[in-house]
Amino acid sequence: MTLDREQVLRSAAALLTHKSTATMDEVAKAAGIGRATLHRHFAGRDALVKALEDLGIQEFEAALDAARLDEGTSEEGLRRLIAAVEPSAGLLSFLVTENQLFEGDQVNEGWNRADARVSAFFRRGQERGEFRIDLTPAWLTEALYGLIGTGAWAVQVGRVATQDFQYMIVELLLGGARRSVEQ
C-alpha cells in the first residue's frame, strides 16, 4: 500500500496547529497510520516539521502564482488568492503559527519571499487607490494570514460551512462587518 504522504502531512498540520505539543503517536493516529510507519517516512519530529514547512511554502507560492495578483483589480486578485489558497489553508496556518516561534533570521527564506509578495500586493492596491491607506500593508498581510487560519479552523469544527470559507474571508477582509448604506 502506498502511503499518501501529502494526506499525512495535511492531517499532521491540522493537528499540530492547535495542539503543538501533540506526540508522534497522536500525529500518527490522526493520520490513521501506525507510529512506526510515521517514523519510516519522517526520520523524527524535526523532519516532519521541515516537511510540513516545505510543502506549505511550496503550495503557498503556487497559490500566489495561480492567483495572478497583477491582473485585474486588487479585489479580483485577492479573491483569486484566497480561492487558490483554500486547499492549503491548514498547512498555511501551521506555517504562520510555526514562524511565530522563530526569531528574525531563522525564518525560512521561502516564507520571506512569499510574505514579501503578499505585502507588496497590498501596497500596490493602496497605491492604486483600491485599498485603504490607514491600514498598513504589514497589518493587512498578517490579518490575511490570521483570517485564513481562523477560517480553516472554523470550517474544521463546523462553525462555518465549507462552501462559505472563501466568501466569509474575502468579504470580511474587503468590506468589514459594518453594514454600509447602499446595502
Added chain:
Amino acid sequence: MTLDREQVLRSAAALLTHKSTATMDEVAKAAGIGRATLHRHFAGRDALVKALEDLGIQEFEAALDAARLDEGTSEEGLRRLIAAVEPSAGLLSFLVTENQLFEGDQVNEGWNRADARVSAFFRRGQERGEFRIDLTPAWLTEALYGLIGTGAWAVQVGRVATQDFQYMIVELLLGGARRSVEQ
C-alpha cells in the same frame, strides 16, 4: 514573601505562547522563582494550564462587562470591547490558538458563556441593521478572536505599533480593507 500568583501566570502565558513545549523549569525561571515553588502553587502542568485558562476567561468576561456591549451603537460597543481586551490579548491568543479551552471534547463552561455573549452581540448588531447579515455571527466571533491574536502578535514583533493595536483591529473588522468612495 508573598508570591505574586498573577505575575507568575502572566509570565507563564508569555513564555508558553512562544514556546508551548517549555518545561516547568523554564516556566519557573521565566517567573523568577524556583521550580519547587512553582510546584507548591500549581500542583502540576495541568493545574498551571487550568489556572491560565481560568485567568484568561475571568479577564475576558471582565472585559465583556467593562465594554457595556448594550450601550450605544454596536460599533461603539465593539470599540470598547477591543480596548478592554487589549491587556489580556496575549493570554487570550494563547488560550485560543493552543486550544487550551478544550478538555477532550468538553469546552470550558466559562468560555462557552463568554463566547455566547460575543456571538449574541454580533447577532444583535445584525438585527439592528448595523452589521451585515451575510456574515454569520459565529464567523464574526471567530474572526474577532483571530484578529485579536494576530494583532497581539503583530504588536509584539513590532510589525504594528502598540498604539495602533485597537485601531487596526476595529477598522479592519468594521470597515474592511476596501477603500470606499467617500474616503
Added chain:
DNA sequence: TCTCGATGAGACAATCGCGTCTCACTTGGG
C-alpha cells in the same frame, strides 16, 4: 534577637515520549 513560614537549590525515583527494532500480517505485482 528569636521564631516561623516561605523559598531556592538540589537529589531522587517515576513517568513520558522518542527513536529503533523485531515480527507477523497484508497487499499488489510477477
Added chain:
DNA sequence: CCCAAGTGAGACGCGATTGTCTCATCGAGA
C-alpha cells in the same frame, strides 16, 4: 501461486521531564 515490499503492533533502551522530597537560607514580625 509466490514473493517482495510495506505496514501495524508492540517491545526496548535512552534521555528528558515531572513530581516529591530534604535541607539550608532568607525575611518579616513578635
